Amino acid sequence: MAVADLNAATRPAPATPFQAALKDAALVALVAMALAGPIVGLQTVDRGGSLTVDARFAEVAVGIVIVFFGRLGLALSDRGLRLPSYGIAAGLAAAGFLLPWPTDLLGVLAIAAGAALVIRGLAGQYGAHRQSKAALATETDEEKADRLRRLFTRGLGFLLLAAAVLLPMMPFANSYILDTAIRVLTYMMLAWGLNIVIGLAGLLDLGYVAFYAVGAYTYALLSKDHGFGFWGALPLSGLFAASFGVLLGFPVLRLRGDYLAIVTLGFGEIIRIVLLNWTNFSGGPNGIGSIPRLTFFGHPFVRNAPEGVVPFHQLFGLDFSPLHRSIFFFYLILVLALVVNVFTIRIRRLPVGRAWEALREDEIACRALGINPTNTKLTAFAIGAMFAGFAGSFFATTQSFVSPESFTFLESAMILAIVVLGGMGSQLGVALAAILVIGLTEAFRGLAEYRMLVFGLGMVLIMIWRPRGLLSHRDPTILINSGKGVRP
Amino acid sequence: MSRPLLTVEHLTMRFGGLTAINDVSFEAQAGHITAVIGPNGAGKTTVFNCLTGFYKPTVGRLTLTRPGSDQSFLLERLDDFRITKTAGVARTFQNIRLFTGMSVLENLMVAQHNRLMRASGYSLLGLAGWPSFRKAEAEAVEKARFWLNRTGLIARADEPAGSLPYGDQRRLEIARAMCTDPALLCLDEPAAGLNPRESAELNALLLMIRNDYGVGLLLIEHDMSVVMEISDHIVVLDYGRKIAEGTPAQIKANPDVIRAYLGEDDEAEGAVA
Ligand SMILES: Nc1ncnc2c1ncn2[C@@H]1O[C@H](COP(=O)(O)OP(=O)(O)OP(=O)(O)O)[C@@H](O)[C@H]1O
Ligand SMILES: [Mg+2]
Numbered sequence: 001m002a003v004a005d006l007n008a009a010t011r012p013a014p015a016t017p018f019q020a021a022l023k024d025a026a027l028v029a030l031v032a033m034a035l036a037g038p039i040v041g042l043q044t045v046d047r048g049g050s051l052t053v054d055a056r057f058a059e060v061a062v063g064i065v066i067v068f069f070g071r072l073g074l075a076l077s078d079r080g081l082r083l084p085s086y087g088i089a090a091g092l093a094a095a096g097f098l099l100p101w102p103t104d105l106l107g108v109l110a111i112a113a114g115a116a117l118v119i120r121g122l123a124g125q126y127g128a129h130r131q132s133k134a135a136l137a138t139e140t141d142e143e144k145a146d147r148l149r150r151l152f153t154r155g156l157g158f159l160l161l162a163a164a165v166l167l168p169m170m171p172f173a174n175s176y177i178l179d180t181a182i183r184v185l186t187y188m189m190l191a192w193g194l195n196i197v198i199g200l201a202g203l204l205d206l207g208y209v210a211f212y213a214v215g216a217y218t219y220a221l222l223s224k225d226h227g228f229g230f231w232g233a234l235p236l237s238g239l240f241a242a243s244f245g246v247l248l249g250f251p252v253l254r255l256r257g258d259y260l261a262i263v264t265l266g267f268g269e270i271i272r273i274v275l276l277n278w279t280n281f282s283g284g285p286n287g288i289g290s291i292p293r294l295t296f297f298g299h300p301f302v303r304n305a306p307e308g309v310v311p312f313h314q315l316f317g318l319d320f321s322p323l324h325r326s327i328f329f330f331y332l333i334l335v336l337a338l339v340v341n342v343f344t345i346r347i348r349r350l351p352v353g354r355a356w357e358a359l360r361e362d363e364i365a366c367r368a369l370g371i372n373p374t375n376t377k378l379t380a381f382a383i384g385a386m387f388a389g390f391a392g393s394f395f396a397t398t399q400s401f402v403s404p405e406s407f408t409f410l411e412s413a414m415i416l417a418i419v420v421l422g423g424m425g426s427q428l429g430v431a432l433a434a435i436l437v438i439g440l441t442e443a444f445r446g447l448a449e450y451r452m453l454v455f456g457l458g459m460v461l462i463m464i465w466r467p468r469g470l471l472s473h474r475d476p477t478i479l480i481n482s483g484k485g486v487r488p
Numbered sequence: 489m490s491r492p493l494l495t496v497e498h499l500t501m502r503f504g505g506l507t508a509i510n511d512v513s514f515e516a517q518a519g520h521i522t523a524v525i526g527p528n529g530a531g532k533t534t535v536f537n538c539l540t541g542f543y544k545p546t547v548g549r550l551t552l553t554r555p556g557s558d559q560s561f562l563l564e565r566l567d568d569f570r571i572t573k574t575a576g577v578a579r580t581f582q583n584i585r586l587f588t589g590m591s592v593l594e595n596l597m598v599a600q601h602n603r604l605m606r607a608s609g610y611s612l613l614g615l616a617g618w619p620s621f622r623k624a625e626a627e628a629v630e631k632a633r634f635w636l637n638r639t640g641l642i643a644r645a646d647e648p649a650g651s652l653p654y655g656d657q658r659r660l661e662i663a664r665a666m667c668t669d670p671a672l673l674c675l676d677e678p679a680a681g682l683n684p685r686e687s688a689e690l691n692a693l694l695l696m697i698r699n700d701y702g703v704g705l706l707l708i709e710h711d712m713s714v715v716m717e718i719s720d721h722i723v724v725l726d727y728g729r730k731i732a733e734g735t736p737a738q739i740k741a742n743p744d745v746i747r748a749y750l751g752e753d754d755e756a757e758g759a760v761a
Contacts, residue, residue, distance in 0.1 A: 343615075351597075351604035352611045358587045358598040365585040368540060369599045369668055370572035379611075476591035480633065480645045 018084075021075035029068035036060050058102045066092070066106065070113040077121045089117035108450050112457055123465050149473065157428050164334055168327040178326040180442050182333055182398065186391055188434035189337035191418040192427065193387030196344055198416070199425035200353065201380035202360025203253070204261040206412055207268025210248075211241040211385035213275060213407035215392025220288040220402050230294050234393045241389025242382040249381040253374055256363075268412055275404040287403025294329070294397040301325035329398050336394060340387050341427055347383075349477045356380050357425075421462060423469025432470050491553045491560070493518040493704040494539075494672055499548035501534050501728075508534045510728040511547075516672065516721075518555045521698055521705040523715045525739075526725035527748060532708045533582055535725070536674050539706075540579050541568030552577060554671045555702065573602050578670035580661040582677050582708075588650030592641055592660060595649050596632035599667035604628055635663035639693065655686040659693070666697065673697065674706040679714045687711065691718050716740065724748065 043054045073088035093114030101107040167173055167181055190212060197205045218237040222228040228236070252263045275282045282288065293300070299312045303320045312328075313320045347353045355376045358366050363373055396402050418437050422429035440458060444451045466472070494516040501509040509531045516522040524532050537543040539550060541563065550563035552575045561575040571577050587595050597604070607613075607624030636642040639659040644652060649660060658678055665673055675694075679687050695718055697703050709715045715722065716736045724732040724739060726748040732739060739745055 346615055347611065350608055350611050350615065351601050352608075354590070354594060354598050355601050355605075357590060357594075361587040361589055362585050364542070365581070365587065366598070367542075367568045368572060368579050368581075368585075369601065369664070370569050371598070371601050372569050372573075474589060476594055476646055478591075478593060478597060478629070480593050480629065480636075481643070 017079040017081060018076070021072055021079055021081070024075040025068050025072035028071040029064050032064050032067040033060070036063050056102075059106065062102060062106050063109075066110050066113055070117065073113075073117040074120060077117065077124060082121045082125065085117055085121050089114040089121070092117070104447060104450060108447055108454060112454065115458070116461065119461050119465050150475070153428050153471065157431075160428075160431060161338075168323075168330055173323075173327075175323055175326050178323070178330050180438070182326070182330050183442075184434055184438045185330070185333040185337050186395065187415065187418060187438050188431055189333065189340050189391045189394075190388060190415045191422065191430045191434055192337065192340045192344060193384045193391070194415050195419050195422075195425065195427070195430050196347075196356075196387075197380055197384035198419055199430075200344075200348065200360065201356040201377055203377060203380065204257060205264045205381070205384070206261050206409075206416065207264035207266070207271075208384070208388060208415055209407045209409070209412040210264075210268040210271040211245060211388035212392045212395070212411070213271055213402075213404075214244050214385075215241045215389030216396040216402045216406070217275065217282060217288070217392075218389070219393035219396040220291045223292050223397070224288065224290070230393075230397055234390060237393040238386040238389040241392065242386035245382040245385025246378055249378045250374075253377045253381065265409070265412075268407075268409060272404050272407050275407070283403075285404065287401060287405075289401045291396050291400045291402070293325075293400050294332070296328055301328065329394075333394055336390055340390075341431075344427060352376065352379060354477060417459065421459065421469055423466075423472040425474060426469065426471040429469050429471030436470075492516065493553060493555065494706070495549075495551040495553075496535075496539075497549045497551075499535065499538060499550065500546050501531070501538055501543060501548075502546045508728050509538070509545075509725075512725065512728070512730045514723045514730065514733060516704050516706055518671065518704045519698060519702045520720040521694065521707055521718050523707045523709060523719040523722045524725060525709065525712075525715055525722060529727075530725040531728040532725055533676055534728075536579060536676055536706070536708065539563060539571075539674060540577055541566055541571045552672060572668055572670070576669065576671035577674065578665035578668045578672070579674040580658075580665055580676055580678060582680070584654075584657050584661055586649040586657055586661060586664070589648055591646050592636070592649050592652065593629070593632055593645045595660060595664050596635060596667045597628055599664045600628045600631065631667060632663075635666055638696070639663045640689075655682050658682065659690070662693065662697075666701075666703075670703060672704045672706060674708075676708045677710060678707070679709055679711045687714060690714070694718055 037060060043056055045052055045054050069088050069092055073085045073092070076082075076088070077085035091114075092110045096107045096110035096114065099107070101110075164181075164185075168178065190208070194205065194208045197203050197208070215237040218240045219233045222233040222236060223230070248264070248267050252260060252267075255263060276285055278284070295301070296312045296315070299310055299315050301312050301322075301324050303311070303313075311320070312318075312324055318324070348357075355366065355371050358369075358371070359373060359376055366373055366376075395406070399406075414437065418433045419430055421437065422431070422433035436458075437455075441451060441455055444454050447454065462470070492515040496515070497513050499509055499512045500507065512531075512535065514522075524535060526532055534543065538545045538548070545564050548564065551560050552563055553560045554576055561571075563571055563575060563577070566575060587598060590598070604621075604624060605611075608621045609618065613621050632645075633642065636645050639656075639662065641652070641656055641660055641663065644656070649657065652660060658681070662673075662675065662678060665675075678694075679690055682690060691714060694705060694707070698705055707715070707719065719736055722732075722734060722736060722739045723730060724742075724745050731744045731748055732742045734742070
């Protein structure tokens with residue numbers, strides 16, 4: 001605002017900020033026209049052996065309109081008119097989703113422009129907010145802000161939890177929504193598990209999906225070939241994955257940083273390739289199918305159960321619905337994910353959790369304080385692996401089919417992206433990032449090959465806006481001066 | 489007379505062709521401040537790194553005997569973290585190494601890791617919130633509070649250690665080392681970068697640690713006002729060799745020491761003081 005006023009004062013004919021923004025946008029649109037006209041507007045086409053030039057007016061016109069509105073939004077945002085800017089962003093995004101575009105890419109561009117406007121606006125607001133706060137900063141203000149922030153994160157956490165618990169009861173909860181939610185929660189659980197390894201202990205593990213695979217295959221073999229039920233196979237799969245963690249961790253955890261990352265990356269691939277080639281054991285590329293589906297404590301989710309077995313819907317006197325199974329899976333993964341979350345929150349306040357964080361900060365200082373670095377890292381590695389194993393079991397029983405294809409490096413990268421995006425070490429941040437990452441890739445499914453482009457763009461923008469992740473604030477695990485005495 | 493707290497015998501450390509320490513022997517007593525001085529590059533920090541297991545000495549025997557027990561530890565055979573954990577040697581670093589992102593109090597809690605780890609039943613009892621663990625944790629906080637009061641850091645206990653001013657960080661590192669309950673405390677240039685007032689406070693703190701806790705202190709320091717005022721015994725190194733040893737008065741008068749500090753010029757007597 002202040003800048004715009006100043007500009008206005010020095011000019012002979014005072015222009016309102018809105019007029020100035022319009023002028024700016026028109027200018028940029030003109031430039032875009034000059035550039036896009038020949039580059040986009042003319043297309044050479046091979047017609048019966050001879051090259052002809054086609055004009056693509058629609059594409060150019062639409063592109064220029066997007067550029068005009070995008071620039072207008074930016075200019076307005078910079079002049080302090082954030083609300084109209086957000087309006088334009090919403091308009092662009094809606095148009096991107098709804099209008100029939102000459103090519104898909106233009107629609108994606110419109111949506112991306114809208115997203116960029118929102119991010120720019122929020123970043124501007126945040127900066128202004130911080131500046132005004134810094135100007136008034138006194139001790140009490142800082143404390144107040146701290147309390148507010150804590151209240152906000154806690155509130156948001158409860159809100160998310162409530163939303164998750166209520167989701168299956170909503171009228172719009174169809175099987176697609178539930179399956180997506182299950183995917184989000186599975187990734188959330190995996191990311192929370194990896195967060196122990198990377199976020200707390202600072203060990204860059206690029207092969208985390210290997211433990212997920214170990215859990216899934218262990219579950220598949222135990223339940224299919226050895227007749228284990230879910231509640232028996234789940235802990236065993238977790239323990240087995242944890243032993244794999246120890247086995248791998250023992251030789252490699254003395255490596256640091258990049259070296260550890262490369263070795264774990266290799267380990268992830270080795271596991272996948274072994275599963276792919278050891279056909280007798282793992283079924284090779286065909287995987288393992290018809291893994292017994294999870295039942296509701298002995299009551300299967302089927303319309304017609306075999307003799308002597310009561311299906312779930314009869315047990316509760318309901319009509320059969322395929323949704324019941326999804327709802328049960330949803331609550332199960334919710335509980336599993338919450339177990340990981342609560343465990344992490346608690347262990348962070350125990351000596352071992354503090355030692356993890358200390359190791360992340362300075363391993364040499366830890367050694368000088370008598371902390372055994374190998375054992376401490378190993379526990380982080382094993383616990384992270386165990387949770388991946390639990391998630392793998394869940395995956396195996398819900399899909400009733402496992403194959404090496406589900407455990408590629410891309411999965412590790414996805415989980416890692418969620419952890420980094422969320423803010424390493426922040427539980428709530430990781431939850432938000434899981435929703436964002438999986439939700440967005442689902443939402444853009446219609447864009448087919450551009451989906452990953454949008455995903456990458458989103459990542460880049462968020463990393464520019466919040467380089468340390470969505471929520472990067474670290475709360476101490478214990479306080480001594482909080483007025484209430486010691487609060488662990 | 490009982491055995492000395494620390495005996496260093498024929499300590500030699502070579503890095504390739506460079507002999508950083510050459511056949512150095514000395515002793516340090518419990519309840520004494522033993523200073524190790526010498527020009528830059530004399531090998532002082534290397535002695536500490538050998539004592540605390542970060543380097544394995546090429547030759548030499550390092551024996552630590554905890555007062556009140558007859559058990560001796562051969563430090564050159566122990567892993568670095570075991571030297572602190574079982575033999576009771578704690579150290580600070582020439583370039584401060586705090587856990588900067590963690591709070592001041594958390595730094596002191598991490599220092600009590602081994603005891604708390606046992607009390608938490610290797611985390612199992614801790615996860616369940618077992619009363620005996622809660623009690624042990626409360627005791628750990630009390631110990632931290634004690635050292636925070638002694639070092640004047642209690643008001644900033646909940647702030648990130650990295651946000652403290654330089655002098656406070658130096659004191660915090662000493663407090664953190666003391667929280668490991670050491671028998672021998674090795675301080676690598678604790679007065680570096682301190683202003684005169686802070687330096688005087690540091691002297692008082694070190695004397696308190698010596699007098700009240702019977703801890704043996706090994707002190708590397710360039711600031712001669714500190715060294716001469718509080719040391720009981722001084723070891724002088726030059727180019728990796730021990731060139732002199734004695735009380736502050738003896739060292740001040742020692743011509744070899746003066747030469748090492750000032751080159752071949754013998755005139756500037758008392759410049760060390
Ligand atoms: N890891 C190492 N590898 C090779 N040379 C080393 C190593 N550590 C120390 N040195 C060498 O050993 C010699 C003694 O170094 P040291 O750090 O012990 O000196 P210092 O007495 O602590 O000096 P200052 O007063 O500057 O701290 C130096 O020449 C140094 O370069
Ligand atoms: Mg040194």
